[in-house]
Amino acid sequence: KGGIIISYNSNGSFSFDFAKMQLGKTYYIAVFMGNLDQSTGNVVLSDRCLKADAVPVTWYAYPVAAINGNSILTCAVTSLTLNGGSSTSGSGQPLNYAWSTTNGRFVNPGQVNGSTVDINAPGDYKLIVTDPVSKCTHETSFKVSTDLARPSVQIGTPEVLTCDRLTVLLDGNGSSKGSQFSVSWSGPGNIQNGSSYAATVDAKGVYRMLIRNTTNGCQDSATITVLEDKKKPIPDIVQLGQLTCTVKQIQLDASGSRGQSGPISKYTWQTTNGSIVAGVGTSKVTIDKPG
Numbered sequence: 001k002g003g004i005i006i007s008y009n010s011n012g013s014f015s016f017d018f019a020k021m022q023l024g025k026t027y028y029i030a031v032f033m034g035n036l037d038q039s040t041g042n043v044v045l046s047d048r049c050l051k052a053d054a055v056p057v058t059w060y061a062y063p064v065a066a067i068n069g070n071s072i073l074t075c076a077v078t079s080l081t082l083n084g085g086s087s088t089s090g091s092g093q094p095l096n097y098a099w100s101t102t103n104g105r106f107v108n109p110g111q112v113n114g115s116t117v118d119i120n121a122p123g124d125y126k127l128i129v130t131d132p133v134s135k136c137t138h139e140t141s142f143k144v145s146t147d148l149a150r151p152s153v154q155i156g157t158p159e160v161l162t163c164d165r166l167t168v169l170l171d172g173n174g175s176s177k178g179s180q181f182s183v184s185w186s187g188p189g190n191i192q193n194g195s196s197y198a199a200t201v202d203a204k205g206v207y208r209m210l211i212r213n214t215t216n217g218c219q220d221s222a223t224i225t226v227l228e229d230k231k232k233p234i235p236d237i238v239q240l241g242q243l244t245c246t247v248k249q250i251q252l253d254a255s256g257s258r259g260q261s262g263p264i265s266k267y268t269w270q271t272t273n274g275s276i277v278a279g280v281g282t283s284k285v286t287i288d289k290p291g
Contacts, residue, residue, distance in 0.1 A: 030054035076217025091133035
C-alpha cells in the first residue's frame with residue numbers, strides 16, 4: 001500500500017533489476033485479482049472488489065570467497081596459515097566456511113569450518129563460503145608450492161700439513177654461491193676466514209663446511225679430512241776418508257739418510273767450526289777442515 005509498482009506481468013515471475021532496485025532492500029511481489037482494465041490489460045486497482053496478497057522478497061549480492069597468505073613452504077617455513085577472513089558476505093551476516101584439499105594437508109582438520117586454516121603440505125586448497133541468509137555460495141582456490149632447494153657443497157682436496165707447511169687452504173669455491181648464501185667452517189685447530197669459501201687451518205682432523213640459503217632456510221654441509229706428515233727423517237752421515245798432512249779434502253756422505261714418509265727432497269749442511277768446500281745442497285759435501 002502506498003508503494004511504487006516497478007514491474008508487472010501475468011505470470012508472477014520477476015528478477016532483480018539493477019537499474020531500479022537495490023541489493024539488500026526488501027520488495028514485495030503481489031498478486032491482484034479484480035476486474036480487467038480493457039485499455040491497459042491490467043487489473044483495475046481502484047476496483048472496490050479488488051483482492052490482493054503479497055510476499056516480501058529481498059535480493060542479496062553473492063558472497064565472494066577470498067584467500068590470503070604466503071604460498072610457499074620452505075625449510076624454514078614448514079607450515080602456513082591461509083586466511084579467508086577477507087571474504088565478503090552479500091547479506092552482511094557472518095559467512096559459513098568450508099575448506100577442502102585433495103592433495104594438501106591440514107595441520108588441524110578441526111579448522112576446516114573456520115575462516116583460517118593451518119597447512120603443512122603443498123597442494124591445491126579450496127574455500128567455499130556460504131551466505132547464511134541468502135544461502136548463496138562462492139568458491140575460490142589457492143595453490144601452495146615448495147622451495148626446498150638445498151645448496152651444493154664441494155670441497156677440494158687440501159694439501160698435507162708438514163714441518164714446512166704449517167697451514168693449508170680449505171677450498172670450497174666449487175659450492176653454491178650468491179648473496180643468499182652464508183658459509184661457516186668448523187673443526188679442530190685455528191680457522192682463519194671461517195665464514196668465507198676459502199678457509200685456512202693449522203691442525204689435522206675433520207673439517208665441516210656448512211652453507212645455508214638465507215632465502216629458504218635450507219642448508220647442507222660436507223666434510224674434508226686434513227692430513228699431517230711431520231715424521232722427521234733419519235739422518236745418516238758417513239765420513240769418506242781422513243784429513244791428513246797430504247789429504248787436504250774429504251767427503252761427508254749423507255745419502256744413507258732416509259725419510260719415514262718418502263724420499264728425502266732436500267739436504268742442508270751446516271757447521272760452526274769446520275769448512276764446507278762444495279756440495280752444500282746435495283747429499284754429499286766436500287770439507288777441508290775438521291770440526
